[in-house]
Amino acid sequence: MTDEAQIPAGDQVGWRVLDPDGNVVASGPGMVLEMAAGMTDAPVEATDGRD
Amino acid sequence: MAAIDQTMVSNILNATTPTGASGAPGSFSAVGGTAMKVRLNSTASTAAAAGTELANGGGYTTGGQAVPAASAASAAGSAVTLPASSALSWTNSSGGAWSIVSMDLTSSAGTRTWFGNFNGQPISVAAGNTFQIAVGAVSISLS
Numbered sequence: 001m002t003d004e005a006q007i008p009a010g011d012q013v014g015w016r017v018l019d020p021d022g023n024v025v026a027s028g029p030g031m032v033l034e035m036a037a038g039m040t041d042a043p044v045e046a047t048d049g050r051d
Numbered sequence: 052m053a054a055i056d057q058t059m060v061s062n063i064l065n066a067t068t069p070t071g072a073s074g075a076p077g078s079f080s081a082v083g084g085t086a087m088k089v090r091l092n093s094t095a096s097t098a099a100a101a102g103t104e105l106a107n108g109g110g111y112t113t114g115g116q117a118v119p120a121a122s123a124a125s126a127a128g129s130a131v132t133l134p135a136s137s138a139l140s141w142t143n144s145s146g147g148a149w150s151i152v153s154m155d156l157t158s159s160a161g162t163r164t165w166f167g168n169f170n171g172q173p174i175s176v177a178a179g180n181t182f183q184i185a186v187g188a189v190s191i192s193l194s
Contacts, residue, residue, distance in 0.1 A: 013185050013188070014169070014170060014184070014185055014188035014189070015169055015170075015171075015174065015182065015183060015184050015185065015188060016182075016183050016185065017174065017175075017176050017180050017181065017182055017183075018180060018181040018183065019179070019180055019181075020179050020180070020181075025180065026171075026174065026175075028169065028170045028171035028174070029170045029171075030170070030184075030185065030187070030188030030189060030190065031154075031167045031168070031169060031170060031188065031189055031190070032130075032190045032191075032192070033054040033055075033165045033166070033167045033189065033190065033191045033192070034054075034130075034190075034191070034192045034193070034194060035054075035055050035060075035192075035193050035194070036193075036194045037193065037194065
């Protein structure tokens with residue numbers, strides 16, 4: 001038997017802890033693991049072509 | 052939350068850059084093996100090392116639990132979510148409480164790939180209670 005009231009309405013449950021009767025005693029959102037690759041412009045030394 | 056094992060970072064970088072002979076891409080060490088596993092830790096994992104794994108026995112087996120089904124493959128850069136079709140579940144029969152902080156996704160042989168802390172950690176799981184990771188609870192992406 002699941003105690004639905006303990007699951008926040010509208011939230012995606014990521015993890016939950018159940019008691020031996022199957023009631024949810026704790027829950028929380030899932031996790032997002034993301035690696036973001038970035039690109040930055042290297043500094044360019046400006047010249048006017050003259051020594 | 053960025054969370055990839057540093058050895059795996061180098062594996063990916065070397066295979067996608069001209070680190071091989073004569074400017075060829077370097078080789079990629081395939082994770083391979085059979086079903087990947089999710090291991091649970093009582094401390095946070097880092098890029099350098101996994102957290103302290105829960106003790107073996109009493110409902111938890113060292114190395115973690117095998118992911119039972121294939122996740123939908125990434126396409127056009129989409130995220131991969133797991134578990135795919137059924138929750139991962141551990142019932143604490145150790146006699147004491149578990150304190151769960153993080154998880155690592157590994158190969159069947161224990162090679163680390165992705166890791167992360169659970170939201171709301173530390174999660175206390177009393178003796179007799181069950182900890183579950185719901186379907187699709189973990190979303191993994193590169194961008």
